[in-house]
Amino acid sequence: MYVIVTLSKLPQMSKVLREVTDELRRMFDSARSIVVLTGAGVSAESGVPTFRGGGGSEMWSWRGRPITELSSAELLATDPALVWEWFDYRRGLLKELTPNPGHFALAEWERRFESFALVTQNIDDLHRVAGSMNLFELHGNIWRARCLRCASTFEARETPLESAPACFVCGGASRPDVVLFGEMLPEGVFERAEEAASRADIFFVIGTSAVVYPAASLPILAKQTGAKIIEVNPEQTDISFLADVTVLGLAGEILPQFISGRAH
Numbered sequence: 001m002y003v004i005v006t007l008s009k010l011p012q013m014s015k016v017l018r019e020v021t022d023e024l025r026r027m028f029d030s031a032r033s034i035v036v037l038t039g040a041g042v043s044a045e046s047g048v049p050t051f052r053g054g055g056g057s058e059m060w061s062w063r064g065r066p067i068t069e070l071s072s073a074e075l076l077a078t079d080p081a082l083v084w085e086w087f088d089y090r091r092g093l094l095k096e097l098t099p100n101p102g103h104f105a106l107a108e109w110e111r112r113f114e115s116f117a118l119v120t121q122n123i124d125d126l127h128r129v130a131g132s133m134n135l136f137e138l139h140g141n142i143w144r145a146r147c148l149r150c151a152s153t154f155e156a157r158e159t160p161l162e163s164a165p166a167c168f169v170c171g172g173a174s175r176p177d178v179v180l181f182g183e184m185l186p187e188g189v190f191e192r193a194e195e196a197a198s199r200a201d202i203f204f205v206i207g208t209s210a211v212v213y214p215a216a217s218l219p220i221l222a223k224q225t226g227a228k229i230i231e232v233n234p235e236q237t238d239i240s241f242l243a244d245v246t247v248l249g250l251a252g253e254i255l256p257q258f259i260s261g262r263a264h
């Protein structure tokens with residue numbers, strides 16, 4: 001479905017900006033369909049720990065175990081209580097955090113466009129708290145649980161947890177409704193994100209280098225189906241070569257500029 005192999009042969013055509021220019025704002029205003037992919041950088045601006053060091057070399061650990069082991073399908077199968085403890089610890093880190101101006105700008109964008117989809121790799125719920133509605137959470141949501149027996153998903157916001165949340169439908173044991181290492185993405189979510197990406201006039205990549213598949217295939221698909229790719233990141237990334245425009249800066253500073261009407 002994707003012609004990934006040809007991309008490395010494309011010439012470097014990224015245009016690098018440090019703020020949103022009138023020209024860029026005009027392109028934005030004239031779009032009918034916008035799709036945005038966000039990643040850890042947007043959450044980090046609200047204080048969410050990213051749990052990954054630069055280049056992935058310096059992994060976080062908790063109780064002496066690396067997160068690749070803690071957030072794994074293998075540990076869920078052998079010690080689900082420990083998986084819940086680990087996620088309870090992470091929920092404790094998140095519960096006081098609030099959306100930043102980048103989250104709020106994206107919620108405002110959604111109200112301005114006929115067609116708007118927000119695809120996120122983040123599990124912290126901050127986009128929803130900020131008011132985003134058409135949201136595809138590729139990696140799930142840390143405030144939801146999923147029943148191991150009947151597969152119902154339900155909100156489970158208590159933290160600290162006294163015990164693993166029981167399914168409100170059948171009373172069965174549950175797990176965090178988050179994609180773990182060694183698991184597939186939730187059924188249907190990615191396909192709907194692909195469908196939106198293929199119809200986008202502009203595809204934004206924000207706070208992520210989008211190198212992790214399958215999310216990385218979304219901007220490629222959007223590009224192949226005619227979208228302009230706009231990247232917003234503090235520095236250039238592996239996706240910059242694909243971007244028509246890279247705006248260097250924090251999401252919380254750059255995204256509001258698209259709707260501020262501020263002349264430059």
Ligand SMILES: [Zn+2]
Binds near residue numbers: 149150151167169171
């Ligand atoms: Zn159930």
